[in-house]
Amino acid sequence: MVSHHLEIERKYEMPEAGSPIPQLSWSMKELVAAPTVSEHLDATYFDTETQSLGRHKIAVRRRTGGYDQGWHIKFDAAGGRHEVGFDLTDDALGVPDTVTDFVRAAILDETLVPRVSLTTDRKRTVLSLAGTGDIAEICEDSVRAVDYSTGIQRTWCEWEVELLGAAEESEELAQKVFSEVETVLTAAGAVPSQSSAKIARALGQDADFERRLKGDKADLQPSAQAQRKKRTGRAGAKFTLPSSAQVLTTVLAHQSLALVQADLLLKAGVQDATHRGRIAARQLRSTIKYMVRPYTKSLEVDEHLAELALELKYYAEVYETNRNGELLADMLAERGTPAAGDLSHLMSRAQEQMLMGTQEALTYSASARRLAVQRELGALIADVTLSADLPLxxxxxxxxxxxxxxxxxxxxxxxxxxxxxxxxxxxxxxxxxxxxxxxxxxxxxxxxxxxxxxxxxxxxxxxxxxxxxxxxxxxxxxxxxxxxxxxxxxxxxxxxxxxxxxxxxxxxxxxxxxxxxxxxxxxxxxxxxxxxxx
Known part of the structure; x- marks a missing residue:
């Protein structure tokens, strides 16, 4: 792995699909814009035939052009969008093993194949702030996408505003960047984009964009259409209740995704990954115990689910060494007062435990035993009614x-x-x-x-x-x-x-x-x- 980066960005576009992008001057109050650089990017996105990566909110691409060309894996986890990078490889060799192994828990036995090509003409402008350095980049992208499965081509334009450097760590700087840039974009008629990712739009999975392509004038403000009301209780709620099977399937899918995301965070070297994995494993065990096993169709199914719960318990146990090392290091840092004396020797031992636990967790995450857990969860999610007779x-x-x-x-x-x-x-x-x-x-x-x-x-x-x-x-x-x-x-x-x-x-x-x-x-x-x- 070459790099890991937490992607903090916002996207904007013109409300009418296909409308030309206005020429903008990035003249702002405090932010200074460097000369704009033009780049041509060619990217191929990969997924399995059953779109396993898409279901797990993962994107894998090979991109040439630009300062960060290479293999990139993007995934949602821990409330953010993460990106890891790998060096370019020879096309003839296909997807490198390092990339495939990174997403193995999501794709299991499937093979990654090309799904979409994206050609992007980019105008990149870096923003800086006196005394702080580079804190953001604005990418004005003109995109042409080809969906290999259908042959359909889609084109669009958008702006991506991504934080850099100190702005990634400072909420105050982040708000300054987004506020000043959004002022310029809003004045030009742009609106926040609701597109989750370029590949989703390229595959026709951006329903809002597809409607606007067809000229539905009621949908010219994507940001307004994307607002969802929170449901906090049954009083006054007016919607059709999902079936018990739908509820259980949604719960299991959400928790299974969290288990995969924890493994991705672990491989990316993100602190707290093992803690998140342990929580996901415990959530799944609770779901199996209280939501599935009381309704199993047979003793054989019940015993099978009991074995799956034990494997999830083992998952949490493997990750415990690293998690406790992180906990101990945090507690030592909090209690490092003069009365405690020199704690460097204890901190070193806590960090040694963290490293040892990380290696144990990484070894397990790539094991056949770990992948078997994900297969079992996938089979259960595919049709929960095969395992349980749930209340209607x-x-x-x-x-x-x-x-x-x-x-x-x-x-x-x-x-x-x-x-x-x-x-x-x-x-x-x-x-x-x-x-x-x-x-x-x-x-x-x-x-x-x-x-x-x-x-x-x-x-x-x-x-x-x-x-x-x-x-x-x-x-x-x-x-x-x-x-x-x-x-x-x-x-x-x-x-x-x-x-x-x-x-x-x-x-x-x-x-x-x-x-x-x-x-x-x-x-x-x-x-x-x-x-x-x-």
């Missing part, structure tokens, strides 16, 4: 799942020894945390699938989030003190004061959380019992 009505389905979650939380709580504030109760707190997280993940997954929650279900979700936060703090402190205790035998005498200080501080924080839990958890359980879950 999705509202009834949600009610049953919510009641099942409540029962699981209350049952676990009732087995809590109660009364203790010390470490004797920690195992029970850990068990409560697991079922509380399952409740949160499952209820959130219904929202992700577009099914609104009742007021009481929303209250249950809020309660689960709050309790998970407190319980998570206790788990973090316990992880930290356990790591310190295991590392003491390796410490030199000069290092031990640091250990003693950090252990004492962490034990104190853990006791504070235990006290909070003794107060908050019983009150939350009492409220949970009173919720009117139908």
């Amino acid at each position: 009505n999705s509202e009834n389905y949600l009610n049953k799942v919510a009641k099942r979650l409540r029962k699981g939380v209350l049952k676990t709580y009732e087995s809590h020894p109660g009364g203790e504030v010390g470490v004797e109760a920690d195992a029970s707190w850990h068990d409560i945390r697991k079922v509380v997280k399952a409740a949160r993940y499952t209820l959130e997954s219904f929202q992700d699938a577009g099914l609104p929650l009742t007021e009481d279900q929303i209250n249950m979700l809020s309660m689960a989030k709050e309790l998970q936060g407190h319980l998570g703090r206790l788990t973090d402190e316990m992880t930290f003190t356990a790591w310190l205790s295991g590392d003491v035998p390796q410490a030199q005498e000069s290092e031990k004061p640091s250990y003693l200080y950090l252990q004492g501080y962490s034990d104190g924080q853990a006791d504070l959380v235990r006290g909070e839990l003794q107060e908050k958890v019983p009150a939350a359980m009492k409220e949970l019992k009173q919720l009117a879950l139908k």
Whole structure:
């Protein structure tokens, strides 16, 4: 891999498809425009015959021309658009193994083939700010695309405004760039583009653009058409409820995508990737436990799903070493006070754990065992009705799942020894945390699938989030003190004061959380019992 870059950009275009681009002067208040550079770019985009990359919001291209020519992989994850780059290779060799391996979890056994060609005449203008350097580039693109599967050609013009350098890290600089550039574009009649990616438009998947190509005057303002209302409850909602099978399919597809995205982030070297992967794996396990297995069609199917849940548990365990290393490093950085002394030796050990965990995770992410998990998820998503007899009505389905979650939380709580504030109760707190997280993940997954929650279900979700936060703090402190205790035998005498200080501080924080839990958890359980879950 040559590079990784978090792409922060906005796109603009003229409201009428095919209308000429006006000639603009990039004269702004504080931003200084360098002389415009003209570039000719030729790109081929690849996907599988079943468009696996498109379903996973991934684009793979080979591009010549411009300062960053090469193989590029773009993917959505962690709330942003990421791009990794690889050097150009000989066309005769096809897609290089490094590129194919990077997206293997998305394509599995399929082969990448050319899908679209894009020819772009680009005028690139770099913007700078005194004392800050280059902070953005404006690309005025005239694009001609050919869809190989249909032979259809599409042409359009657009502006891309992408942040560079310090503007990528500063919200204030980012807003300055977008505000000043948008002022110029708006004055020229341009509007924000709703195109997700050039390849989507080239394949005819940009419905708004296709309508405007046909001259539908009602759709001349794409930004207005793209606004979607948020659904926060059933009161007053007027829409057709999806079926239970549709809801479950949407939930599983969303969580399976998150699992692939976590692996992509890991390969791109993005911090927090293993944490995201562990969350996705746990979400899937909760979905299987509470939304699928109670409705399985046979014992054989149930046992098969139980095995899949165990594999997802193993996934999370493999990623734990790296995740804990990141957690420990963050906690050390937060607690690096003069009283703690020199923590460089501990920080080095935490970073060593991170590196070791990264290698373990990378090895696993490329393994047959990891890919088998993705195949199993794909088979389940393809037709959930083959595995489960679900309630016909999705509202009834949600009610049953919510009641099942409540029962699981209350049952676990009732087995809590109660009364203790010390470490004797920690195992029970850990068990409560697991079922509380399952409740949160499952209820959130219904929202992700577009099914609104009742007021009481929303209250249950809020309660689960709050309790998970407190319980998570206790788990973090316990992880930290356990790591310190295991590392003491390796410490030199000069290092031990640091250990003693950090252990004492962490034990104190853990006791504070235990006290909070003794107060908050019983009150939350009492409220949970009173919720009117139908």
